[in-house]
Amino acid sequence: MLYVQAFDLRGTNDIPYRRLDYQRLVAWLGAIVEVDPKSEYPLFSAARVYAENPDPARTRIMLEFIYREFLKDPNHRWQWLAQAALVAKHRLHDLPLALRYAEAVDRLTRAANVPLWAKQMRIFILEDLNELQAAKVILGGLLESGDIRDPAEIRFLKRRLEELEARMRQAPRHAP
Numbered sequence: 001m002l003y004v005q006a007f008d009l010r011g012t013n014d015i016p017y018r019r020l021d022y023q024r025l026v027a028w029l030g031a032i033v034e035v036d037p038k039s040e041y042p043l044f045s046a047a048r049v050y051a052e053n054p055d056p057a058r059t060r061i062m063l064e065f066i067y068r069e070f071l072k073d074p075n076h077r078w079q080w081l082a083q084a085a086l087v088a089k090h091r092l093h094d095l096p097l098a099l100r101y102a103e104a105v106d107r108l109t110r111a112a113n114v115p116l117w118a119k120q121m122r123i124f125i126l127e128d129l130n131e132l133q134a135a136k137v138i139l140g141g142l143l144e145s146g147d148i149r150d151p152a153e154i155r156f157l158k159r160r161l162e163e164l165e166a167r168m169r170q171a172p173r174h175a176p
Contacts, residue, residue, distance in 0.1 A: 001032050001041050022061040025050065033069055043069055043080040051087050060097075063088060067101060074104070075111035082118045089125065099125045116153060127164065132171065136164045 029042045029050075043066060051062040063084045070081040081101050089098035102121035109119070120142070126135035139161050148154055 001039070001045070020050075020058075022050070022053075022058045026061060026065045029065060030069070037073065038076070040077075040080075043077060047080045047083040047087070051084065052091075056092055059087065059092060063097070063101070067104070070104065071108070074108040075114070078105050078109045078111070078114050078118060081105050082121065085121055085125070089128070095125055095129050099129065116148065116150075120157075123160075132164055132168045136161065136168065139164065 029046055032042045033039070046062050046066050046069075051059050051066070053059050053062070066077075066080050066084045070077045070084075074081075082105055085098045085101035085105070088094045088101060099122060102125050105114070106119045106122050123135050123139050123142075126132075126138070139157060142148065143154065143157055143161065148157065
């Protein structure tokens with residue numbers, strides 16, 4: 001892993017990260033994960049180093065690699081897909097892709113250490129997509145489930161639900 005990451009830093013190398021062959025890079029990272037499935041370093045590097053590439057096509061290649069690896073072990077790799085959702089939303093401005101990743105985190109993780117913010121990302125992305133009714137249903141269901149016990153978190157989510165309902169009342173109605 002250190003060899004792969006240091007590749008750009010060698011004095012004789014004239015290929016910086018932004019010009020690497022990302023398909024080959026994904027193959028290297030995938031091989032490293034296969035050799036040591038518990039290591040978080042390849043996925044950390046994919047999410048925090050290689051996905052930060054200014055080339056959107058290369059960023060997408062890395063995000064899809066993270067997604068595929070997440071599917072193999074969601075309870076241990078959720079944080080890298082959550083990061084991928086943030087990159088898709090804020091760097092690529094691709095809300096449908098961010099939603100795909102956020103939904104996978106919510107749907108496929110069951111570990112107790114997955115924080116609520118990671119499980120709730122899809123609600124806020126749905127809001128950004130102006131899918132207010134869907135966001136309201138999911139948020140209301142989350143509050144009704146009784147899974148959230150922290151009073152501050154409950155207050156925050158109730159306030160978000162009220163804000164959603166207010167936005168829905170203000171939104172122009174479409175004729176059937």
